[in-house]
Amino acid sequence: MKLLLLTCCMIIANQATAQTPEKRSGNPVFPGWYADPEGILFGKEYWIYPTYSARYEEQVFMDAFSSKDLVTWTKHPRVLDTSGVKWAKKAMWAPSVIKKGSKYFLFFGANDIQKDGGGGIGVAVSKRPGGPFKDYLGKPLIDKFHNGAQPIDQFVFKDQDGKYYLIYGGWKHCNIARLKDDFTGFIPFPDGNTFKEITPQDYVEGPFMFVRNGKYYFMWSEGGWTGPNYKVAYAMADSPFGPFKRIGTVLQQDPKIATGAGHHSVIHVPGKDRWYMVYHRRPLGETKANNRETCIDLMEFDGNGLILPVKITKEGVTASKVK
Ligand code: FUB
Secondary structure, eight states, X not given: OHHHHHXXXXXXXXXXXXXXXXXXXXXSSSSSOEEEEEEEEXXXXXXXXXXXXXXXXXXXXXXXXXESSSSSOEEEEEEEEGGGOTTOOSOOEEEEEEEEXXXXXXXXXXXXXXXXXXXXXXXXXXXXXXXXXXXXXSSOSBOSOBTTBBSOSOEXXXXXXXXXXXXXXXXXXXXXXXXXXXXXXXXXXXXXXXOEEOOOTTOOEEEEEEEETTEEEEEEEESOTTSTTOEEXXXXXXXXXXXXXXXXXXXXXXXXXXXXEEEEEEEEETTTTEEEEEEEEEETTOOOTTOOEEEEEEEOBOTTSOBOOOOOOSSOOBOOOOO
């Protein structure tokens, strides 16, 4: 009798497990054409700030998305738009957001400038991560080419000593510049230069930096963003200034899943060795340049601290709340 009861209980338990599959984010994590996503944690909430991926003339706003568990995402429409930034007319790209004090600062590119002036990298500010963000300076923070870098694809990096840097650049050049504490401009380096070039081999655009176990990981996108071979590579160094020697590719297309995987960011869950790569890719068979979707997959390291190639998936990551 006891054995029969035990067997029944096990069958019921097994059925219950089978009926409650693990919740996953799925990929893309939210619907719509969105690219260049920056993922970040604000308190216990995950946020993703992407580029609205459309014709340049239609890129006149940015939406944001928040989630408590990586599965259910809430859309925050038009956290920034050109009505709040007089000098921005089109091509609002690659938001990078940071909290400083009680305010949130959103760095963005606008106008896709081809020569000095008329646009570049700007800063907007808000009291809330969901905006509305308003122009902070009334003009671009960078509106010129320095060291050959187009002023786009900005990433704001807070170093371990509390200093803030802007790492940015398109057209195959990447600069790092130290931000003033109030983000109104830059503090020149001791050698008198403000923009220090840190371009590694094969760099094209989309820089990102993080620190793990005291090492600086510098990551960037390679190839053409409009094609299938777009990808992400990385280097490691002991300082944010490098030198950065390319180690290898960490993210690329998988002909069974999607193409053009690139322009990424990384979310680290505090207190854990858990890292997420947030990136965009193009669905299989899709060739339109702007038909890019925002996805998330796990990023893992080997015992020597090297990044393992990211496996891009349709399922995404499992539900996870920040404690
Ligand atoms: O989305 C516009 C541009 O495409 C970005 O600035 C580049 O990094 C590329 O992803």
